[in-house]
Amino acid sequence: MIDWIADYYETVEKYPVLSQVTPGEIIDQLPLNAPLESESMDQIMADVNSIILPGITHWQSPNFFAYFPANSSGPSVLGDLLSSGLGVQGMLWATSPACTELETRVLDWLADMLQLPEKFKSTSTGGSVIQDTASSAALSALLAAREKKTNYLTNQTGCLGNLVAYISEQTHSSVEKAIKIAGIGSNNLRLIGVDEKLAMRTDLLELAIKQDLANGLIPFFVCATVGTTSTNAIDPLTEIGNICQQYQLWMHIDDAMSGTAAICPEYRFILNGVELADSFSFNPHKWMFTNFDCNCFFVADRSVLIKTLSILPEYLKNQATESGAVFDYRDWHIQLGRRFRSLKLWFVIRHYGVNGLRFHISEHIRLAQQFAGWIDSSDDFNLMAPAPLNLVCFAHKKGNDFNRQLLDTINKEGKMFFTHTMINGQYILRMCIGQTHTQIEHVRQAWETIQKTAIEIILKST
Numbered sequence: 001m002i003d004w005i006a007d008y009y010e011t012v013e014k015y016p017v018l019s020q021v022t023p024g025e026i027i028d029q030l031p032l033n034a035p036l037e038s039e040s041m042d043q044i045m046a047d048v049n050s051i052i053l054p055g056i057t058h059w060q061s062p063n064f065f066a067y068f069p070a071n072s073s074g075p076s077v078l079g080d081l082l083s084s085g086l087g088v089q090g091m092l093w094a095t096s097p098a099c100t101e102l103e104t105r106v107l108d109w110l111a112d113m114l115q116l117p118e119k120f121k122s123t124s125t126g127g128s129v130i131q132d133t134a135s136s137a138a139l140s141a142l143l144a145a146r147e148k149k150t151n152y153l154t155n156q157t158g159c160l161g162n163l164v165a166y167i168s169e170q171t172h173s174s175v176e177k178a179i180k181i182a183g184i185g186s187n188n189l190r191l192i193g194v195d196e197k198l199a200m201r202t203d204l205l206e207l208a209i210k211q212d213l214a215n216g217l218i219p220f221f222v223c224a225t226v227g228t229t230s231t232n233a234i235d236p237l238t239e240i241g242n243i244c245q246q247y248q249l250w251m252h253i254d255d256a257m258s259g260t261a262a263i264c265p266e267y268r269f270i271l272n273g274v275e276l277a278d279s280f281s282f283n284p285h286k287w288m289f290t291n292f293d294c295n296c297f298f299v300a301d302r303s304v305l306i307k308t309l310s311i312l313p314e315y316l317k318n319q320a321t322e323s324g325a326v327f328d329y330r331d332w333h334i335q336l337g338r339r340f341r342s343l344k345l346w347f348v349i350r351h352y353g354v355n356g357l358r359f360h361i362s363e364h365i366r367l368a369q370q371f372a373g374w375i376d377s378s379d380d381f382n383l384m385a386p387a388p389l390n391l392v393c394f395a396h397k398k399g400n401d402f403n404r405q406l407l408d409t410i411n412k413e414g415k416m417f418f419t420h421t422m423i424n425g426q427y428i429l430r431m432c433i434g435q436t437h438t439q440i441e442h443v444r445q446a447w448e449t450i451q452k453t454a455i456e457i458i459l460k461s462t
């Protein structure tokens with residue numbers, strides 16, 4: 001299997017990046033019933049090659065520029081494999097002490113790598129936990145904020161119904177989902193307008209909070225984003241943090257992809273203001289060479305989180321928990337059971353070293369900036385949003401329908417894969433550079449493909 005994966009990485013560029021199958025094409029090739037008798041690994045792998053591979057969109061291709069990346073690396077795959085092999089279920093410290101203690105130490109390393117304030121470290125009042133996704137982290141933050149604001153009564157009595165949360169029009173949909181799941185209700189979610197850089201407007205935030213207070217409602221939670229999904233906009237953390245402190249709101253920072261950039265000293269400025277936050281989350285599984293899934297969720301005061309999520313049935317009681325000397329990470333997130341995810345993070349950080357990570361991340365940003373420069377000096381394309389890091393938003397001057405056709409045509413050809421967003425009625429193309437093996441030649445080829453295809457479409461239509 002290791003050989004198969006190694007070969008795959010070596011040859012990944014020969015596949016169309018976006019899977020070209022039609023709906024139902026894969027399932028129609030799979031038997032309706034499970035086999036009664038054992039099948040050989042050779043038979044299974046033959047089906048992987050003939051049935052499964054055509055249905056794969058190749059996220060690990062250096063020509064993958066879509067969405068935000070979910071990149072990976074050799075050490076990460078090996079760490080994940082080791083985790084599978086050990087088969088540990090690390091719900092409690094007692095169910096595998098190494099699973100908890102490695103996680104605690106590696107996340108404290110990460111806090112230092114990101115220059116987070118001391119309060120986010122396990123050696124202080126806070127700490128961090130690995131979750132599956134940024135969506136789960138946002139939900140955990142929201143629940144802790146809800147309980148803190150209602151003096152832990154909502155957990156007992158059910159939702160009080162007058163709590164209000166604030167996000168920007170550009171915040172990721174996962175926060176709205178969390179609002180629904182947490183019983184806050186989307187009617188109690190305010191979408192704050194954005195400025196010309198598509199970052200949250202703090203004058204509108206403060207106005208909305210004041211209005212809600214005047215109406216007898218209870219503002220309790222703000223989610224600020226560093227690197228919005230559509231355009232990588234960066235909300236003003238310090239201003240938002242000051243407002244949160246003034247009105248006693250929980251401030252959560254969603255830094256799902258872009259957080260990785262803060263490992264580089266020259267991009268650490270994106271986290272200025274994080275010292276005012278109550279919680280912060282980013283996904284090494286997007287851009288930090290750690291394969292899906294791996295979200296790191298930091299809190300400034302772990303006691304709030306634990307008090308919100310802790311449940312101790314008889315069958316989980318044990319001496320270590322009762323001693324209070326250990327972390328039981330099942331109290332830090334929604335689910336009980338948990339995989340040994342810190343292994344892959346540990347492998348990645350040790351394999352690259354902090355300097356190696358910095359090198360690769362800043363290289364991605366350099367490539368994106370080069371691409372943005374080509375767009376900027378082109379007669380036919382416009383940059384459509386600031387490109388502070390590794391995402392470039394652009395559009396051909398010929399308008400929405402043309403851009404849609406351009407994207408579809410290129411993605412169908414399979415040489416590269418990129419995606420779009422919609423801002424103020426404009427269809428915008430997004431190129432995100434963060435795949436582990438993307439080099440200058442891939443970015444240059446992508447730019448050539450985009451220009452050539454645009455010309456072909458124009459010629460065809462005349």
Ligand code: PLP
Binds near residue numbers: 068229257283
């Ligand atoms: N927040 C932002 C800014 C994102 O871009 C994304 C996904 O791309 C998410 C949250 C949700 O990520 P996850 O899949 O880890 O829940």
